[in-house]
Amino acid sequence: MVTRGAERSFYAPVDGELQELQRRLLQVGNGGHPTFAAAVQHLFGSPGKLLRPTLVFLSARFGPSTDREVVLNLAQSLELVHTASLVHDDIVDEAEVRRNVATVNATWDDDVAIIVGDYLFAKAYALAAVLPKPEVIAIVAQTVFALCDGELNEVTATRELPTETAYFERIELKTASLYAACCQGAALLADAEPEHVAALGAYGTSLGLAFQITDDVLDVAGDEVDFGKAVGRDLAEGMPTLPMIYAVDEMADPALAARIVAPGKSAAEVRELLRTIRASGGVERARARALAFHDDAVSALDALPPRPERDALREIADFVVSRVR
Amino acid sequence: MVTRGAERSFYAPVDGELQELQRRLLQVGNGGHPTFAAAVQHLFGSPGKLLRPTLVFLSARFGPSTDREVVLNLAQSLELVHTASLVHDDIVDEAEVRRNVATVNATWDDDVAIIVGDYLFAKAYALAAVLPKPEVIAIVAQTVFALCDGELNEVTATRELPTETAYFERIELKTASLYAACCQGAALLADAEPEHVAALGAYGTSLGLAFQITDDVLDVAGDEVDFGKAVGRDLAEGMPTLPMIYAVDEMADPALAARIVAPGKSAAEVRELLRTIRASGGVERARARALAFHDDAVSALDALPPRPERDALREIADFVVSRVR
Numbered sequence: 202m203v204t205r206g207a208e209r210s211f212y213a214p215v216d217g218e219l220q221e222l223q224r225r226l227l228q229v230g231n232g233g234h235p236t237f238a239a240a241v242q243h244l245f246g247s248p249g250k251l252l253r254p255t256l257v258f259l260s261a262r263f264g265p266s267t268d269r270e271v272v273l274n275l276a277q278s279l280e281l282v283h284t285a286s287l288v289h290d291d292i293v294d295e296a297e298v299r300r301n302v303a304t305v306n307a308t309w310d311d312d313v314a315i316i317v318g319d320y321l322f323a324k325a326y327a328l329a330a331v332l333p334k335p336e337v338i339a340i341v342a343q344t345v346f347a348l349c350d351g352e353l354n355e356v357t358a359t360r361e362l363p364t365e366t367a368y369f370e371r372i373e374l375k376t377a378s379l380y381a382a383c384c385q386g387a388a389l390l391a392d393a394e395p396e397h398v399a400a401l402g403a404y405g406t407s408l409g410l411a412f413q414i415t416d417d418v419l420d421v422a423g424d425e426v427d428f429g430k431a432v433g434r435d436l437a438e439g440m441p442t443l444p445m446i447y448a449v450d451e452m453a454d455p456a457l458a459a460r461i462v463a464p465g466k467s468a469a470e471v472r473e474l475l476r477t478i479r480a481s482g483g484v485e486r487a488r489a490r491a492l493a494f495h496d497d498a499v500s501a502l503d504a505l506p507p508r509p510e511r512d513a514l515r516e517i518a519d520f521v522v523s524r525v526r
Numbered sequence: 527m528v529t530r531g532a533e534r535s536f537y538a539p540v541d542g543e544l545q546e547l548q549r550r551l552l553q554v555g556n557g558g559h560p561t562f563a564a565a566v567q568h569l570f571g572s573p574g575k576l577l578r579p580t581l582v583f584l585s586a587r588f589g590p591s592t593d594r595e596v597v598l599n600l601a602q603s604l605e606l607v608h609t610a611s612l613v614h615d616d617i618v619d620e621a622e623v624r625r626n627v628a629t630v631n632a633t634w635d636d637d638v639a640i641i642v643g644d645y646l647f648a649k650a651y652a653l654a655a656v657l658p659k660p661e662v663i664a665i666v667a668q669t670v671f672a673l674c675d676g677e678l679n680e681v682t683a684t685r686e687l688p689t690e691t692a693y694f695e696r697i698e699l700k701t702a703s704l705y706a707a708c709c710q711g712a713a714l715l716a717d718a719e720p721e722h723v724a725a726l727g728a729y730g731t732s733l734g735l736a737f738q739i740t741d742d743v744l745d746v747a748g749d750e751v752d753f754g755k756a757v758g759r760d761l762a763e764g765m766p767t768l769p770m771i772y773a774v775d776e777m778a779d780p781a782l783a784a785r786i787v788a789p790g791k792s793a794a795e796v797r798e799l800l801r802t803i804r805a806s807g808g809v810e811r812a813r814a815r816a817l818a819f820h821d822d823a824v825s826a827l828d829a830l831p832p833r834p835e836r837d838a839l840r841e842i843a844d845f846v847v848s849r850v851r
Binding site: 285312318331346353356 | 558610611614618635637638643644645647648651660663664670671673675677
């Protein structure tokens with residue numbers, strides 16, 4: 202499984218499920234419109250990190266139920282929700298590349314991307330609808346509402362630097378809710394003990410927050426080649442993130458805030474702002490905040506019984522904050 | 527219920543359900559993002575014809591089960607699916623007005639409209655997922671796949687006049703599948719006899735085909751004030767419909783086909799083409815085809831027991847082909 206990074210040991214306990222999931226994801230377009238089928242091959246032909254399904258499969262090991270099929274359905278459903286929301290986000294963001302692969306809107310056009318996203322959401326819900334527990338179906342639906350709320354927060358945001366709290370609210374909706382759904386939903390399906398379900402939900406939320414802050418740090422301070430996408434995209438769009446919020450605070454410079462949230466910056470202005478923010482201490486403070494969420498995630502795991510899957514979840518938390526892409 | 531056209535007697539048997547549905551539709555945005563809540567008020571504040579929910583409520587009367595709640599959930603789910611697909615279609619079509627009301631993309635922007643559509647789809651699926659019959663949940667999912675297939679057919683269409691058969695396939699996917707789902711899904715939920723379920727499904731399909739052909743005829747030959755939207759929109763976009771296909775056939779003029787499918791026409795060219803098509807006999811032939819589907823729909827009702835709800839379904843078929851908007 203070189204594509205996922207063979208060096209990552211946290212995949213090992215659930216390698217069989219991940220291979221089956223990848224097989225199923227590539228079949229999602231079967232029987233559909235040729236353009237949808239082509240988009241599915243395009244999207245799932247070069248798999249990403251598959252962190253979310255890995256969380257589903259690992260979390261499902263903490264309950265007595267071993268119905269592999271329902272857990273695969275949840276993993277596929279949530280991965281499709283994630284992919285559908287990315288396809289629509291890429292239209293909104295006018296993004297041309299994601300994970301070194303051309304986006305659907307860039308490969309086809311915005312119209313096709315709207316419908317491909319709708320299709321993927323529909324496939325996701327069709328899988329969720331047959332899950333045996335209504336509370337897990339509700340979690341999937343709530344996750345999509347959260348993604349929509351988070352995305353609406355972004356597109357309707359005023360041109361002001363948000364507070365740290367408003368930023369956390371946004372990334373909880375846009376990122377952490379899906380991580381929490383993976384862990385909590387899988388534990389529920391596996392009939393895990395309520396305190397283990399809660400622990401996995403808390404782990405997922407903290408992990409998602411740590412992941413998103415790290416992503417936002419990489420967009421400011423990452424190496425473009427490692428990162429696999431252009432650096433400074435958030436700045437170019439005027440999308441304020443935590444390292445920027447902290448940079449303004451560290452430098453006590455309201456003029457910097459206005460420059461950060463300005464839309465349609467020149468490449469030179471983006472480079473200049475990147476230098477300023479990197480020099481401010483804001484990046485280090487944001488990394489420290491991600492590490493604090495990492496620690497929260499790891500602490501939540503203390504409530505779980507010791508087993509290889511718990512070690513793997515711990516490794517995922519470490520990976521999420523140490524990754525360079 | 528003046529807004530729906532108080533003169534239409536087919537609403538009468540299910541007026542209570544329709545009022546409850548309208549109340550619920552207006553609440554769909556409660557608890558959501560303020561922009562989503564505002565869009566919901568905008569979309570459901572001036573109700574349309576509510577033909578699809580009327581079909582659900584009438585069809586549910588042909589089975590012994592009288593669980594009003596599940597039937598309301600199906601009606602709301604399918605109306606939300608319909609509305610969500612319109613919100614996304616209006617982005618693709620760059621439409622500014624629908625039913626004399628500004629579209630979501632025109633009132634806000636395309637980005638908001640993408641997310642509002644996603645939100646409405648998610649609300650629709652959340653309602654469908656709790657329906658007590660998996661086969662009805664599957665019908666809702668299949669309907670969304672059909673809508674997506676139909677829309678992908680449109681946006682990926684080559685600039686050629688389709689055959690009559692290809693046109694029927696497209697409108698079956700884009701329109702008739704949803705009508706059939708309303709009738710068939712409601713009959714299944716009501717535990718209707720299998721032959722009554724089949725009859726209502728066949729009625730819904732034929733009704734939907736008659737509806738869409740009539741809509742396409744109105745876009746060529748309707749009165750702009752009556753129709754409630756600009757006439758000639760399909761022509762302006764180069765979207766070929768049945769009266770155009772028949773006009774080319776009647777006039778045996780391949781050059782006309784090329785003019786019809788040309789994108790980005792001038793207003794003068796649209797007016798000229800409207801005159802040509804109206805004079806060709808293509809409009810009358812398309813109206814006759816709609817009437818034939820109307821007759822199929824009415825014939826399907828023969829399999830149902832005589833009762834006021836059957837009369838109402840008959841009246842809906844008459845209304846669908848005689849309407850001017």
